[in-house]
Amino acid sequence: MQKLRVAIFTLLTAGVFVSSHAAELVVTDGGSIMQAVRAAKPGDTIKVMPGEYKETVYVDKNDLTIKGVIVGGKWPRLEGNDELSDGFLVAGSNIVIENFHIANHRSNGIMLQGATNFVIRNNVVEHSGGNGVYGIFPMAARNGAIEYNVALGWLDAGLYCGMCENVDIRFNEFYDNGSGIQVENSHNVLVEANATHDNMNGIAIVMITGWKIKTISGIIVRNNILYNNNKPNEVPVDSVFSLITPGTGVFVFGADGTIFENNVFNGNVTAAIVITDHRVATERGLIAIDPETDPNPDKIQVLRNLYWNNGMAPVGYVKEYVEQRAVGTGKTLADIVAIGGGSNNCLSEPKSVTAIGTDDWTICPDDLSTQDVQTMRLQDPLPIVEIPLEEKGEFVYRAVCSGCHASGLRLIGPNFDLVRQVYKGRPEALAEYITSPTKKYPTYPPMPPQDYLPEEVRLEVARYVLEMGRDG
C-alpha cells in the first residue's frame, strides 16, 4: 500500500512537469552531479551512471529526482575520502535520492536540513574509518520516507532523525555504527521493520535540550529486529552520546510518547530496553539544563515484544543500577531497565518480562495497539512554496524603495512622479539604472546600487514603480 502511494506520489509530482519540460539528465563517470543539479529544472530526473564522484551534491531547489543507475552490480559512488564533509546536502522540497553508494564523508553521507516531501531510498551509506558522524541525517525535515537503505560504520549513528516530523523509517539495515537509529526531538515518526544489529546500541529515542523544539512525541518503534548491539561506545567521554550504554537494544533518554511494539530483541548484553531521565547527562554537563524541557521519560508504552537472551552482562551505570536493585530481589539481569524519573509508562506483559525499576509502571490495556497506523507520512505532500515574482517586487518596493522615494513628495531621492516621467514605458531601462545608478541630479544624493537583487526582481520592481501611477 505504502509503496503504491509512493508510486502515485511520484507520478503525480512528476506528472505536473511532464507536460511542460520534464527532462532526464544523465551524468557519467568523470562528470559532475552538481553541474546537473544546477542545470536541472523542477520535475527533472538526474540519472547518475556507475563511477566515482568526489563532490558534495547540494540541492537547494525543489522537485528533483537524483537516481543512481546500477549496471552489472556497479553503483555510482560518492566518495568523501574523509575530506568532504557531506555526500548529499538537501534543503529543497520533493527531492528523491536513490541507488547511491556513499562513502567516507567526515560528517554525514546524506544530510537534509529543512527538506520536505523527501524520499531517501536504496542507498548504501558507509564510513570505513568509523569516524564519520551520521550516515543519514534528516534534520528539521518533514514528511518523508527513508527506506531500503543500509548504513554502516558511523561513529554516532547510522541514521539520525533530529527534529523530524511525519517521517517513515522502514526496511533499512544498520550495523557497525554507534547507534543504529537515533530519533531526537521529533514528532510522528514510524520506525518499522528495520534490522539494527552489531551496533553499540540498536535504536535510541532521545529528548535533547538546547533546541527551540523542546518536545518529542508520536514515535512508534514497531516490528524491528534488534540483535547483538554490543560494540563499545567510541564517542568521546564529553560527548552527549557517551551516555548511551553499549549492549542496549533500545535506549530511551528523557523522551516522551514512544511506543515499542512487536520488536524482536536478542543478544543485547546490557538490556533489551534501557529508559533513563536526563540526570545521567546533566550531572556531567553533557547537555544543557533547560527549565523549558521535561527531563523525564513519560508515556512510554512497551507492547508485546519478543525478548530472548538479553541483559546477561550489563555494563556502565546500568550495571551498577542492576546490581544495586538485585540486592533483595534476586534479579541479576533484565530485559527492561528504567532509571530515574518518569510517569504514565506501561508494559503489556509484565509477567513474561524481566524488568527493573518499573515498579510504578502500569499494565498497558490489552487493546492498546498501533495497528491502525500505516504510515506517519502525510496524506498530501506539503505544498512547495514558490513566492510569486509580484510579491518579491512589492517587498522590495516597500522595504527598500519607499525608504527614499514617495509619490508627490520629496524624500531623499526624487519623487516617483519624476521617475515615472523619465522612464515611462521603459521598465528595462529603470531596472538597468537601479542596478548601477549614476548621479543624475545635483541636488539629490547618489542612489546605492541594487545589484544584489535578482535580475527578474529588479525588472519587476521597476514595473511596479512605473505602473503605480496608473492606479493613481
Place this chain on the structure above:
Amino acid sequence: MKVAGKWFTARCSPARPEIVLGVIFLAIFISIVAEGENRENTQNFVLNTECPPGFRLLPGGTCQLRTLYDHYNTPEGFFGLRANLPEHRAGFTPEQIDLGRYLFFDPILSGNRELSCAHCHHPDYGFADGRPRSMGPGGDGVGPERHGGVELARAAPSLWNVGFKRRFFWDGRAANLEDQARGSLFSETEMAQTPDGLTAALNNVPTYRQLFQDAFGKDAENNISVDLVLRAIAAFESSLISINSRYDWYAHGDESALTLKEQLGHNVFRSFTTRCSDCHSPPLFTNDEIAVIGAPEPPGHSMDPGLERYSTHWQHRAAFVVPTLRNIAITAPYMHSGALTDLHDVIKFYNDGRGNAISEHDKLAIDRRVPRDPRLTKEEQIALLVFLQTLTDESMMPRIPHSVPSGLVIAQMKKR
C-alpha cells in the same frame, strides 16, 4: 502634507566603503539641500504617521512587518533555508515607533545627559559600538573613539532584528525589549538614570509632552511614565529589520545571488563539521537559546560567569545567549567581551576545536554542538568567511535625527 520626513536612508547590501562614504555624503546633502523641508531642523517635531519600510499599517493603526519569509509554512521552532522567522514583536503605531527613534538618540535619557542608547548601539556600527567592551558614563565620544569613561564587562550587542528575540542581554536575564531598556537605563554603570530622574527630565520638555500624547493619547495626558518611555524605545527597536541580504535572495530561489565560493561557505556553515547552523539557525541566524561555547576572555579579564550569576547550576557558567549572525560582518569585535577582533579570529576559535580558549581548571559544560575538531581547510575557512559577509543588509536603516527634542547633542560619528 502629513509626513514629517521619512527616516530611512538607503544603504547597499553588502556594505562597501564607497557606500559608507555615500551615506556620509548623503547625510551632508540632506542637511544642506533639504534644510527648508526638514521639519526636524525647525524644532517643530512631528511624528511620522507611516509605518517603517517593510511594515504595513493594519486597520487598527499598528504596524505589521511583512517579509518574504511569511510565505513559508514551517511549524514553530523549525529552521532551514526556507523556514518562517520567529514571531515578530508587533503592536506599535507609526507614531510610537518614531517617538522611540527620538528617544533612542536623545542623551536626555541618561543621568548625566550625555549618553543616549545610540552611543553604544550606533547605526554606523551595526547598532553596536565597534568596541570590545562598551563604555558607560564619564567618557567622551561615540563608538571606538569613546574614551575616558569606565569600561563595562561586556560588548554591546547589535540591535538588528531584536524584535524577533525573547532573551536579552548577553546572559539572557531580560525577557522583553522593555526590560532590556530598563536594565541599561537604570544601571549605574550604563546610563545611570533613575526612574524619577527620567520622568522629571522628559516631563520638563514641552515637545516630549506633546509627542508622547501624539503617540500614546490619553495614557500620556498628564505624565510621561517610565513604562511609556520603555514602550516607545521597544517600538523603535522592533523596527530594526535586516532581512534583505544576498543570502535571503538565495534562500528565496535565486541561485546566482551567491557566488560558488559563497555557496561552498554556506555548505560549510550548515554542515555537521562546523554545526554553525545548529545554533545560528536560519533564517534568523540564531536560535535565541542559551549556550556555553568557551569563548576566550581578553587578557587580564577573569571568566565571565554569564547566566550562572542568576542560576543555581554550574552548567550555566559562561553561558550566554546565541547572538544573531545577521550583519555580523559589520559588528566586530566579537564575543561577549570582545576578545576576538575579526571574523578570521572567530573562525580560528571554532576551527581550533572546543575548549581551546579555556584553561584546564575551568570546569565548563561546553555545548555539545561546539565542534570538536572541524579541521577546515584554508579554502573552507575563507568560504565560510565570505558566506558570513553575505548576511549583511542595512537597506532598512532608519534615519538618524538631526536634532532631538531636548536640544542635546546627539551621538555623531567622526568620519570612519
